Amino acid sequence: MKLNFEISKSKRKKLYIQLYDEIKNMIFTKQILPNEKLPSVRQLVNRFSLNSSTVLKAYELLETEGHIYKIPGSGTYVKDRKNYVEDQEQKPIIENFKYGQIRINESINFASATPGVEVFPTKKFQESINKVFHEAGGEALKYHETQGFIGLRKVLAERLKYDFHDVYCSNIHITSGAQQALDLIKKSLLKPTSTLILSRPTYSGAINTFKGSCKIVTVEMLEDGFDMEELEEILNQTNVNFVYTMINFQSPTGIRWSHEKKMKLIELSKEYDFMIIEDDCLSELYFYDNPAAPLKTLDKDNRIIYIKTFSKILIPGMRLAYMIVPKELSPQMVAAKFASDISTSGLNQRALTFLLRDGFLENHLEETRKLFRKKFELIVELIEEIQDLEIYYRPEGGFYIWIILPNFINSNDLYLELKKRGVSILPGNVFYPDGAKDNRIRISFAAVTEDEIKIGIKILNDTVMSFKKINNSSDDFMPII
């Protein structure tokens, strides 16, 4: 087979990614056929003057993603695309999302809600880790407190006491990410007889966690928060125990609640005696000089379980979040955490403690806000140029754009077609607890570069246009009766 491409250090992409992309392209364009043998590692090393580790990494990635397979002692082969297609693409969309996750192989990723590597303070984190080893040695590798490293909880309590009421070491709980916080709430508080309110739409991870473990009632999300009339109707009819919500820059809509609705929700929580689960991923990532206050700042009566992850604002792979709970719930949370994984890695907790202590996070957030604001302004401008697409809400922070599709496209079809064209988005129906609207998509610009935004939105535009054409042309063939 001919290898009609070059691998070059001068390109922006890493060498192994270049090689991966080129071979994947050859497979997709049938320049290499199913079950055909691929060049050996040695051949690629010689042909492109690469290290063997680079070639191995590219092959590893291709194998992981199901494009190639190895026969020990024989070589590496192209997977049968027919099977591949069956596996990956033709499954009904609901199947793909069944477990709250989706395989993201595409080069332009508008699906991921997590900032990319270029935003991570990698060097700073490495320094912190070494500082931990220097100061604590092996102590850092022991089991840490189930509730979380006391040093970290102290720093958090100190930082939060100005904004929040009743925050102490004793009611802060460190979790392995926000997902674990949701899981602990489910384990310790939700009963099959509990009623929990979710919005239409809401964060898909919350749907996954809570569905099946309690009764779920939904309320419409308007441009400034829940539909409060609908909520009050529900509260009058049903004994509601919990309300789950993202107050600022909600996933998937980007909506920020108005102050009035925030006050109202707190009031209602007292009147109707329910707890609020506030999942705060993004409050710090406001674009304009208009900081977004969590609902928790208004909570004088300990009605809120507050969840804050460091995945979106710092480093996702650290797997760290915290939860503030009313103090009477602390023992149950500790028990749930202990039964889940004993405790969270102390090394990461201690390294985070250093990052919080020396004021690093504030500078980092400043930079991150600027970066995301720039990406936001670019992507909104480009999407607004696309005929037929409507941005539902213009967010003031975060990284989600919630888009209403024209009536000639359904979100699953658009998702599948974009996937084929190398762009991933999330179809709107995954954000509906009762799986309703399919004319919405969520575009996240968390993990994409400005170049990728330009290319990706161009592809989105072309794809929308192609649906329009199909729609129009099929009209031509409609029998007139």
Next chain:
Amino acid sequence: MKLNFEISKSKRKKLYIQLYDEIKNMIFTKQILPNEKLPSVRQLVNRFSLNSSTVLKAYELLETEGHIYKIPGSGTYVKDRKNYVEDQEQKPIIENFKYGQIRINESINFASATPGVEVFPTKKFQESINKVFHEAGGEALKYHETQGFIGLRKVLAERLKYDFHDVYCSNIHITSGAQQALDLIKKSLLKPTSTLILSRPTYSGAINTFKGSCKIVTVEMLEDGFDMEELEEILNQTNVNFVYTMINFQSPTGIRWSHEKKMKLIELSKEYDFMIIEDDCLSELYFYDNPAAPLKTLDKDNRIIYIKTFSKILIPGMRLAYMIVPKELSPQMVAAKFASDISTSGLNQRALTFLLRDGFLENHLEETRKLFRKKFELIVELIEEIQDLEIYYRPEGGFYIWIILPNFINSNDLYLELKKRGVSILPGNVFYPDGAKDNRIRISFAAVTEDEIKIGIKILNDTVMSFKKINNSSDDFMPII
């Protein structure tokens, strides 16, 4: 108040621990009274020529453990011991263990089942972490695969393929410790209608996890494994779905199954169609030249879910374990893991990959085996000298000694009395799924030094003798009727 003690660098204990011990002692002996103000940090710094950080650490520890409290702007005070005693000591034992954990404040810790800091390869682990940063940079801080970092799963598959049948990257799952593996099994496989077999006694963490989530039936643990006759009776009467077991150096008994019983259990699993959950913490830690094979080595029909933690044999705070599951169960496990915490810290997974690749673990285990053998021989010799105590089983590996008490002591009383005297053990009843026998205790020598073993077993001896005396003397006052 007079501070009649000295803090000295020449002592074996760390400075802050010395200070902590002395102040705690003053509180317990009422040299400082409840609600009395303690010396300021500055005063202690001057009096003992310490760094302020040393004093702060000691006060922090005292505060964490509930001996003292701070009033901001005023000072540090002694907690009311009456309340303290109520909180910590007088609670019924069952309350203390309700959440599967217990507060270990004592200086000699025979309760912990985790090796101490001196065994950790701290330096080596730090090197590995830095190697990860060097080679992978920010990639190491991204979300990693939910099933576990592919590089780690590959190394494990490679290592395990000689001993185990059907082990591939695709059926290895990385978890945040063995406890999470148990939790994932519960989440993905156990139904309220499932029946699971636990032994009498068994690992308390398994009781905590499984109790309440399915039907539990128990079988007696004999000196070479389950009572197989009892097991077959149960199997004939009940539709059993799962059997949970530790095959080598079981907690709490230290028992190692005979080969015959291992074969028999596998056979029965086929005949009666149940799955075996093998929780393998300690197989590598055999004392004599007689390696202990996991049950999994005999499993040709994929009847076993195998769990292996690195907490006991490497570093607990790394929070890493793996699970091998029959491949048809892999998707459910991934789903359960995703819903629990998305994925495990990639940094730790990658660092472990390096440790496994370069053969470090084997050397480390060699050293660890020697160390524990030495401690084992010492502690067994000392316990055997105590009149009235009977070692139930003489283990060939691990770090548990299961002891039968004489009829004049009940394990809870002994536990409470030893706690007062600064020694912690675990009373046997926490290891019984249906809370039965209270004349056993588990002594673990995982976390203690040889010196601590000598002192601790001396205290154990004295305590047993004191119970004997009370018992005899109370006999004197028995009315003769």
